[in-house]
Amino acid sequence: MQSSMSRRSLEEMATRRDRSGSLWLVQAFSGLLLVLILGAHMIAHHFIVEGGLRDYQQVLDYVANPFVFIIEIVFVITATAHALLGARAIVLDLRPSAATMRVVNWVLVAVGAVAIGYGLWLAVALQRAAGA
């Protein structure tokens, strides 16, 4: 009984490590994707625009382009996922208890869902305003 429980807990630990490894890979690949998207975002929004920021009409003209619209949505999702996975890693560094970490995980998922939902809603609203 003892040895079967030990074996099971070892298997659980291995599974958890696999999942942490998967989350690390998501963090790494989302980071590399962000290098491209954020780089393009900063150049498009701040460095090639006269005055450094688009005015209202320029923003609408920009998001009216379907390609830009899709890139901006991918950007919101990738940046939010990367940021919240990073926040989770920081919390893990503070040596929380397993119970605290469960709560933190749910809070981060909720914050991520709200942020991504809001970002998508905003992008759609702006595209509608651009078409109006």
Add this chain to the structure above:
Amino acid sequence: MDNIQPTTDPVRPKAPLRSWFDVRGRSLSTLAFALNRLTAIGLTIYLFLHLAVLSLLLRGPEGWDQFVALAKNPAFLLLDVVLLFGVVYHMANGIRVALVGMGVAHTRQKSLFYVLVGIALVAFVVGAVLIFVE
């Protein structure tokens, strides 16, 4: 939800948060790690502020164009420079961490750090000048 790492790792410092700010006798990689974490926190806060500020677009030209005028204030531009530093440093060090973590150039991570952060610093100086010139 249950992918929780063990928190009893003996190599982790006992007070991790305080250790980020204690630079005495630290190796370059520890300092790089600490700065990466600090820039990550700043950028995460900025991401959510940025999303909130974008809601001004829903108020039409009055709301957004007023904000654009405010954002061209020199104090605001200085904050943009700080933000740019955070972005380019986090980007450069993040590329190093991702590459080394995937087993690429892990024996040359110090050189990788100097090259990538060097490129980031050049991008930062060019970007900072453009922020104030434009």
